[in-house]
C-alpha cells in the first residue's frame with residue numbers, strides 16, 4: 001500500500017481595501033457560479049511571477065473595475081486554508097483616484113461604510129481582514 005501526498009495548491013492574492021473621499025470602502029460580489037460564488041469580497045487577484053504586491057493590486061483593479069487607485073499601506077496578510085487550496089491574502093489600503101467602478105469581472109460593486117460590512121457575506125478568510133479594519 002502506498003499513499004501519494006499531493007500538496008494542496010497555494011494562491012498568493014493581492015487584495016485592495018479601496019477608500020473614497022466619503023470614507024467608504026469598495027466591495028464586489030463574486031459571480032454566482034464557481035469558487036465562493038455569490039459571496040462579497042475586496043477586489044484583487046493572483047500575484048503573477050515577478051510582480052510586486054502593489055503592481056498586482058493596481059493591475060487587478062484596472063482589469064476588474066476599470067478605475068485608478070493609489071496603493072498605500074499594508075493592512076494585514078491573512079493565511080487561510082480552504083478545503084482544496086490555501087491562500088495568502090496580502091491586503092493593502094488603497095485610495096480611489098479616478099473612474100466610476102464597473103462590474104467588469106464580478107456581478108455587482110458597492111461603496112459601503114465600515115459599519116455596514118457585517119450585512120454582507122464574505123469568504124471565511126475575510127473575518128481577519130474585517131477585524132483588522134475595525135481594530
Ligand SMILES: Nc1nc2c([nH]c(=O)n2[C@H]2C[C@H](O)[C@@H](COP(=O)(O)OP(=O)(O)OP(=O)(O)O)O2)c(=O)[nH]1
Pocket residue numbers: 011013014015035036040041042043044045046087089123124125126
Ligand atoms: N480578491 C479577493 N480574493 C479573496 C478574498 N477572500 C478570499 O478568500 N479570497 C480568495 C478567493 C479566491 O480563491 C482567491 C482570489 O482569486 P481570484 O479571484 O484572482 O481568482 P479565482 O481563484 O477566483 O479564479 P482563478 O483565476 O483561479 O480561476 O482568494 C477577498 O476578499 N478578495
Ligand SMILES: [Mg+2]
Pocket residue numbers: 043044045046064
Ligand atoms: Mg479576483
